[in-house]
Amino acid sequence: MTDLILQTRDLTREFKGFTAVDKVNLNVHRGDIHALIGPNGAGKTTVFNLLTKYLPPTTGSIYFNGEDITRVESSAIARKGMVRSFQISAVFPKLSVLDNVRIALQQQQGNSFHFWKSARVLEQLNERAEQLLDSVGLLEFARVTTQDLSYGRKRALEIATTLALDPDMLLLDEPTQGMGHEDVDRIAELILSIRHNRTILMVEHNLQVVSRLADRLTVLQRGAILTEGDYATVSADPRVREAYLGVAADQEVAA
Amino acid sequence: MNTLVRSATAGLRLPLSQPHLGSALLLLAALLAPALIYPVFLMKFLCLALFACAFNLMLGFVGMLSFGHAAFLSTGGYVTGYLMINSGITPELGVLAGTAASALLGFLFGKLSVKREGIYFAMVTLALSQLVFFFYLQAPFTGGENGMQGIPRGHLFGLIDLSDNLAMYYFVLAVFLIGFGIIFRTIHSPFGQILTAIRENEPRAVSLGYNVRQYKLLAFVISAALAGMAGATKALVFELESLTDAHWHMSGEVVLMTLLGGMGTVFGPVVGAAILVAIATLFSGGELGNYIHIIMGFIFVTCVLAFRRGVVGEFGHFMHKNFPASGFGRPQ
Numbered sequence: 234m235t236d237l238i239l240q241t242r243d244l245t246r247e248f249k250g251f252t253a254v255d256k257v258n259l260n261v262h263r264g265d266i267h268a269l270i271g272p273n274g275a276g277k278t279t280v281f282n283l284l285t286k287y288l289p290p291t292t293g294s295i296y297f298n299g300e301d302i303t304r305v306e307s308s309a310i311a312r313k314g315m316v317r318s319f320q321i322s323a324v325f326p327k328l329s330v331l332d333n334v335r336i337a338l339q340q341q342q343g344n345s346f347h348f349w350k351s352a353r354v355l356e357q358l359n360e361r362a363e364q365l366l367d368s369v370g371l372l373e374f375a376r377v378t379t380q381d382l383s384y385g386r387k388r389a390l391e392i393a394t395t396l397a398l399d400p401d402m403l404l405l406d407e408p409t410q411g412m413g414h415e416d417v418d419r420i421a422e423l424i425l426s427i428r429h430n431r432t433i434l435m436v437e438h439n440l441q442v443v444s445r446l447a448d449r450l451t452v453l454q455r456g457a458i459l460t461e462g463d464y465a466t467v468s469a470d471p472r473v474r475e476a477y478l479g480v481a482a483d484q485e486v487a488a
Numbered sequence: 489m490n491t492l493v494r495s496a497t498a499g500l501r502l503p504l505s506q507p508h509l510g511s512a513l514l515l516l517a518a519l520l521a522p523a524l525i526y527p528v529f530l531m532k533f534l535c536l537a538l539f540a541c542a543f544n545l546m547l548g549f550v551g552m553l554s555f556g557h558a559a560f561l562s563t564g565g566y567v568t569g570y571l572m573i574n575s576g577i578t579p580e581l582g583v584l585a586g587t588a589a590s591a592l593l594g595f596l597f598g599k600l601s602v603k604r605e606g607i608y609f610a611m612v613t614l615a616l617s618q619l620v621f622f623f624y625l626q627a628p629f630t631g632g633e634n635g636m637q638g639i640p641r642g643h644l645f646g647l648i649d650l651s652d653n654l655a656m657y658y659f660v661l662a663v664f665l666i667g668f669g670i671i672f673r674t675i676h677s678p679f680g681q682i683l684t685a686i687r688e689n690e691p692r693a694v695s696l697g698y699n700v701r702q703y704k705l706l707a708f709v710i711s712a713a714l715a716g717m718a719g720a721t722k723a724l725v726f727e728l729e730s731l732t733d734a735h736w737h738m739s740g741e742v743v744l745m746t747l748l749g750g751m752g753t754v755f756g757p758v759v760g761a762a763i764l765v766a767i768a769t770l771f772s773g774g775e776l777g778n779y780i781h782i783i784m785g786f787i788f789v790t791c792v793l794a795f796r797r798g799v800v801g802e803f804g805h806f807m808h809k810n811f812p813a814s815g816f817g818r819p820q
C-alpha cells in the first residue's frame with residue numbers, strides 16, 4: 234500500500250446551496266509534488282481553505298498522517314506540519330524581510346507569549362533566518378521593508394517563511410501566478426530545491442510548470458474530481474483535454 | 489542630499505543617543521513639574537494618560553477598537569476604593585488589588601469578545617461594559633449616583649502619608665512610569681512581535697501556527713489590567729470613585745485621546761490625554777464650559793479628517809519625511 238500523507242473522504246462544501254467542492258476524495262502520496270489543476274472557479278482555493286480549516290467543510294473528512302483533522306483548528310494544523318501559502322501574497326508588509334522569517338522561526342521557540350522579555354532575545358534567530366533567506370536568494374534584501382520587494386521576491390519570501398516551520402507538507406496556491414518568465418523559472422527551481430523530505434500540494438495554472446514539477450495531479454472541475462493520476466495518464470485522458478486543456482493545450486503539453 | 493543631512497546630524501551626535509536623551513529630559517520635566525503646575529491637575533493627566541496608553545495597546549498595536557474600557561477604569565477605582573475604606577490596606581496594595589480585579593474582568597470580557605472582528609468587537613465590549621455600568625449603578629457599595637466618597641489615600645508602604653499632594657504626585661508618577669514601562673516592553677517583546685504580525689496579516693499569522701485568539705486575549709488582559717491601574721490610582725487622587733468612570737462617555741473619551749495624540753505611537757496617547765485635560769480645565773470655568781462636548785466633538789472631527797495620524801504621528805511622519813536620519817517616525 235502506498236503511504237498517503239493526506240487523504241480526504243467525500244469532502245464537500247456548500248455556499249448557500251451552491252456546491253463549490255463536491256465529494257472530493259483526494260489522495261496525496263508522501264514525498265510527491267502533487268498538482269491540483271482545473272479551470273477558474275473549479276474550487277481549488279476552496280479545497281485549500283477546507284484542508285487548512287479556513288473554512289469548515291459541510292460534510293466529509295480529512296486525514297493527515299492517518300489522523301482525522303476534520304475538526305482541528307487552523308493554527309493547530311500548521312503546528313502539526315501542514316502549512317499553506319495564499320493565492321494573494323502573504324507577507325507582513327511593514328516588517329523587514331528578516332523579521333518575516335523570524336516570525337515563523339519564533340513559533341517553535343516557545344517565547345511568543347513572553348511580553349516581559351526584550352525583543353532582543355529574537356536576535357538569536359537571525360543566523361537561521363539568514364540561511365533561509367539565502368536559500369531563496371533573498372539574503373541581500375534581509376533589511377529591506379517587505380512591501381518594497383518585487384512581486385516575485387515576495388513570493389520567494391513566502392516560501393522561505395513557510396520553510397522556517399520545516400513543515401512535512403506545503404500547500405502552495407498558484408505560486409507563479411502573475412509572474413514573468415524569469416520569476417516563474419526561479420520559483421519552479423525553488424520548489425524543486427525544497428522538495429527533499431517534503432510533500433508539496435500546489436495549485437498551478439502554468440502547465441509547463443506542472444509538467445516539469447508534478448509527480449501526480451488531480452483535475453478538478455465544477456467542484457468535483459474529474460481524474461487523478463500521474464502526469465502522463467492524466468494529460469492523455471480525453472476528458473481532461475476536452476474539459477480543461479482545450480485545443481491550445483495540445484502543444485503546451487507536448488512541449 | 490540625504491547624506492548631507494545625515495552627516496550633519498551625525499556631527500551633532502551627543503553622548504546619549506537621541507531617544508535616551510529625550511526620555512531623560514521628559515523625566516526631568518515630570519519631576520520638576522509640580523513646582524509650576526497644580527499637582528492635582530498633573531495627577532489627573534497622568535492617570536488618564538496611562539488609561540489611554542493601556543487602551544492604545546489594543547487599538548494601536550493589536551488593531552482592535554474596544555468600546556468598553558470604562559469598565560476597567562471604574563473597576564480598578566471601585567475595588568481599590570472599597571478596600572482602602574474597609575480593609576485599611578496600604579495604597580500600593582490597594583492599587584495592585586484594583587489592577588488584578590480589572591485584569592480578571594478583562595479576561596472575562598476578552599473570552600467573550602476577541603473572536604469578534606471590527607465593529608462587532610466594539611459592540612460586544614460596549615454591551616459588556618454597559619452591564620458593568622448597571623451593576624455599579626445598583627450595587628450598594630458603590631454609593632450609586634453619589635459615588636464612593638471618602639476614599640483614604642493612606643500611607644505608602646505604611647510610611648509615607650499620601651494626603652500630601654506632592655508625595656501623592658510622585659506616587660502617581662511612579663505608577664504611571666511602571667504602567668508605561670510595561671506597555672513599552674510588551675510592544676517591544678517577542679509577544680509584541682507576534683501582535684504586530686497579527687495586525688499586519690492575520691490569516692498569515694494563523695497559517696504560521698499562531699492561535700491568534702490567545703494572543704489577542706493576553707493583550708486584552710494586559711490592556712484591561714493597566715486601565716484598572718489607572719482607575720485605581722485616579723480614585724486615590726480624588727478620594728472618590730463615581731459612575732462617570734464607568735459610563736460609556738469615558739470609553740469614548742479614551743478613543744478621542746488616543747486618536748488625537750496618534751494611535752499606534754508610544755507617546756501619542758500621553759499627548760492626547762494632555763490636550764484633553766488642558767481643554768477641559770480651560771473651559772470648565774467660563775461660560776464656554778456648557779459647550780465642552782460640542783468643542784470636543786469639533787476637535788475630534790477635525791482631527792480625524794485632517795490629521796489622521798494624530799499629533800505625535802503627524803510629527804513623526806514630518807520628521808521622517810524631511811529628516812530621515814533623525815530616527816523619528818520609524819515603524820515601531
Ligand SMILES: Nc1ncnc2c1ncn2[C@@H]1O[C@H](COP(=O)(O)OP(=O)(O)O)[C@@H](O)[C@H]1O
Pocket residue numbers: 248253271272273274275276277278279280
Ligand atoms: N466564501 C465564499 N462564499 C461564496 N462562494 C464562494 C466562496 N469562496 C468561493 N466561492 C465560490 O466557489 C467557487 C470556487 O471558488 P475557488 O475555490 O476560489 O476557485 P478556484 O480557486 O478553483 O479558482 C467559485 O464559484 C466561487 O465563487
Ligand SMILES: [Mg+2]
Pocket residue numbers: 277278279320
Ligand atoms: Mg483559486
